[in-house]
Amino acid sequence: MIFKTIISGVIKEAIAKKIFIGFFILSTLIILGFLAFVGFDSVEGIATMAGDDIKQLVIGFEGFMLGVSYLLLITFCLIGVSSIIPSMLEKGNVDLLLSKPVSRGQIILGKFTGGLLLIFLSLVYLIGAVWLIVSIKFGYWNPTFLMSIIMLTFSFAVIYSLVIFIGITTQSSVLSIIINIFLIFLICPLLANRETVLFQFITNNVVQFIINFFYYVLPKPSDLQTITVKIISGEKIDSWQPVVTSALFLITFLSASIYIFKKKDY
Amino acid sequence: MEVISTKNLKKEYKGSGFSKERITALKNFSFTVNEGDIFGLLGPNGAGKTTLVKILLGIVYPTEGDASIFGESIKNEKYKTKIGYLPENHKFPNYLTGEQVLHYFGMLSGLSNAQVKSRSDEYLKIVDMEKWKKTKIKKYSKGMMQRLGIAQAMINEPDLIFLDEPTDGVDPIGRKEIRDILIGLKDKGKTIFLNSHLLSEIELICNKVAILNKGELIKEGTIDEITSTGNKHVFTTSDLSDDVINILLNQYFATLHGKNEFIVNSDSAESLNTVIDILRKNNVNILSLTKEKNTLENMFINLIEQQN
Numbered sequence: 001m002i003f004k005t006i007i008s009g010v011i012k013e014a015i016a017k018k019i020f021i022g023f024f025i026l027s028t029l030i031i032l033g034f035l036a037f038v039g040f041d042s043v044e045g046i047a048t049m050a051g052d053d054i055k056q057l058v059i060g061f062e063g064f065m066l067g068v069s070y071l072l073l074i075t076f077c078l079i080g081v082s083s084i085i086p087s088m089l090e091k092g093n094v095d096l097l098l099s100k101p102v103s104r105g106q107i108i109l110g111k112f113t114g115g116l117l118l119i120f121l122s123l124v125y126l127i128g129a130v131w132l133i134v135s136i137k138f139g140y141w142n143p144t145f146l147m148s149i150i151m152l153t154f155s156f157a158v159i160y161s162l163v164i165f166i167g168i169t170t171q172s173s174v175l176s177i178i179i180n181i182f183l184i185f186l187i188c189p190l191l192a193n194r195e196t197v198l199f200q201f202i203t204n205n206v207v208q209f210i211i212n213f214f215y216y217v218l219p220k221p222s223d224l225q226t227i228t229v230k231i232i233s234g235e236k237i238d239s240w241q242p243v244v245t246s247a248l249f250l251i252t253f254l255s256a257s258i259y260i261f262k263k264k265d266y
Numbered sequence: 267m268e269v270i271s272t273k274n275l276k277k278e279y280k281g282s283g284f285s286k287e288r289i290t291a292l293k294n295f296s297f298t299v300n301e302g303d304i305f306g307l308l309g310p311n312g313a314g315k316t317t318l319v320k321i322l323l324g325i326v327y328p329t330e331g332d333a334s335i336f337g338e339s340i341k342n343e344k345y346k347t348k349i350g351y352l353p354e355n356h357k358f359p360n361y362l363t364g365e366q367v368l369h370y371f372g373m374l375s376g377l378s379n380a381q382v383k384s385r386s387d388e389y390l391k392i393v394d395m396e397k398w399k400k401t402k403i404k405k406y407s408k409g410m411m412q413r414l415g416i417a418q419a420m421i422n423e424p425d426l427i428f429l430d431e432p433t434d435g436v437d438p439i440g441r442k443e444i445r446d447i448l449i450g451l452k453d454k455g456k457t458i459f460l461n462s463h464l465l466s467e468i469e470l471i472c473n474k475v476a477i478l479n480k481g482e483l484i485k486e487g488t489i490d491e492i493t494s495t496g497n498k499h500v501f502t503t504s505d506l507s508d509d510v511i512n513i514l515l516n517q518y519f520a521t522l523h524g525k526n527e528f529i530v531n532s533d534s535a536e537s538l539n540t541v542i543d544i545l546r547k548n549n550v551n552i553l554s555l556t557k558e559k560n561t562l563e564n565m566f567i568n569l570i571e572q573q574n
């Protein structure tokens with residue numbers, strides 16, 4: 001009951017701070033843009049296509065949409081949830097929360113779950129709408145596309161665990177936005193393509209080892225996205241390693257956040 | 267029944283920045299609060315009052331020592347369902363209305379949705395905030411915030427309520443209103459723990475007082491015990507003659523305040539009555555005779571000054 005209150009508190013906070021409405025508007029814009037884009041395509045062309053070609057086209061569209069929304073989405077979600085922990089930790093607020101009959105671990109888990117629920121619901125709207133549009137338009141229903149809701153939520157959960165960790169340790173939302181954007185848009189893509197990019201310049205074994213180490217330790221949003229695209233197009237996944245190591249990252253940072261939160265005086 | 271008891275509590279905070287120095291906020295603090303007490307913890311700013319309350323609520327961890335509430339160690343969270351708390355300078359999420367604040371924190375205290383709904387109006391009425399319940403709290407004045415805060419602390423019908431500086435920053439009329447609410451709680455038999463640096467506050471509603479300075483408990487007792495000065499008796503009389511004054515000074519070591527008032531220290535009714543006999547024999551009229559009492563304020567200032 002109390003746990004549920006914490007979760008619904010996150011959602012209410014998001015509504016009050018216009019995060020939900022912002023997300024709704026952003027998603028609607030993406031959907032409308034997509035609708036316009038799909039509408040321009042000549043219908044005759046499609047009509048003459050064979051079944052398999054349509055399937056390819058649909059998957060192509062879906063993959064493209066995923067790529068576009070992913071960057072916008074992750075950035076927006078990041079900004080949306082970055083203040084959840086810092087605002088909870090404000091003096092005069094955290095004291096009262098901690099005086100309630102709920103453990104500190106449950107508080108963090110509640111905030112985590114609430115944030116994920118927020119992202120999940122928003123993704124259901126965006127991905128669901130894109131899926132409906134594509135499917136109705138081309139008459140090919142690809143339900144595995146909906147798997148991307150789960151994958152994106154997971155991908156975000158990994159980032160969110162770091163947001164929570166930075167929130168607990170520094171109480172700064174700006175810092176978590178900066179660090180995460182830096183990671184998601186620069187470090188992680190570089191690490192994911194370390195063999196084709198970085199190792200062209202870096203030949204030293206020790207440095208390569210260190211870079212590999214960071215690749216395995218840090219979250220892998222780029223790899224997760226690649227896996228998601230493979231899932232929706234029904235391709236074989238070569239390695240689940242990015243999912244496993246990202247999950248380990250998530251568990252580590254969430255546990256560390258709980259541990260630190262449990263130890264601290266407020 | 268003992269509601270709160272602590273044993274040798276000690277709290278050290280890490281100093282700010284890089285300094286290794288540790289701040290001792292509480293030293294060897296042992297005390298008890300009994301059921302039905304209105305306990306006032308008095309002390310200047312920085313004495314450690316908030317720290318003590320936070321330890322009792324599990325917000326801050328003691329460096330040493332132990333505390334129990336309702337007879338059980340505070341390490342077990344269960345007691346918190348029966349507790350109300352108004353933090354110092356509390357800050358509720360400001361996008362909520364008064365009613366939503368009660369709902370949110372009531373639910374966090376473990377109440378059901380139905381319970382919160384049915385009690386919310388009742389408690390808003392007690393603190394006279396009914397007509398503001400649909401207003402966002404960012405529009406509230408400090409006094410209104412405090413009243414809402416007290417309603418929040420009462421909504422789960424706790425057996426023990428902690429109020430940290432409940433009238434801080436509130437104007438005199440608001441203070442009186444808050445005091446009346448607290449007296450109402452007292453009449454309901456609740457145990458109240460009140461932190462304040464305002465003496466008048468504590469004097470008016472508390473039956474037990476402890477004085478804290480620099481983390482140390484320097485005095486504890488009922489208001490009467492704390493303000494009593496021992497056996498000093500104040501006489502007001504008609505004009506004293508020089509002869510009488512001499513006797514009073516030499517034999518009774520009296521302290522004179524002009525020609526019409528003096529204080530004698532006597533530990534028995536007998537010695538007090540011999541003073542009265544002397545006065546009467548010398549045709550001095552006794553206008554009044556009282557046992558001298560310190561105000562809590564005097565007492566407080568004396569104690570703190572002695573320490574510093």
Ligand SMILES: Nc1ncnc2c1ncn2[C@@H]1O[C@H](COP(=O)(O)OP(=O)(O)O)[C@@H](O)[C@H]1O
Nearest residue numbers: 279280289291310311312313314315316317318
């Ligand atoms: N979180 C903290 N970190 C470091 N020092 C603190 C902290 N909280 C309180 N203190 C210090 O502990 C002492 C007691 O503070 P406090 O309990 O707030 O006193 P009071 O409530 O009586 O004004 C003060 O010297 C204060 O500066």
Ligand SMILES: [Mg+2]
Nearest residue numbers: 315316317354
């Ligand atoms: Mg204080």
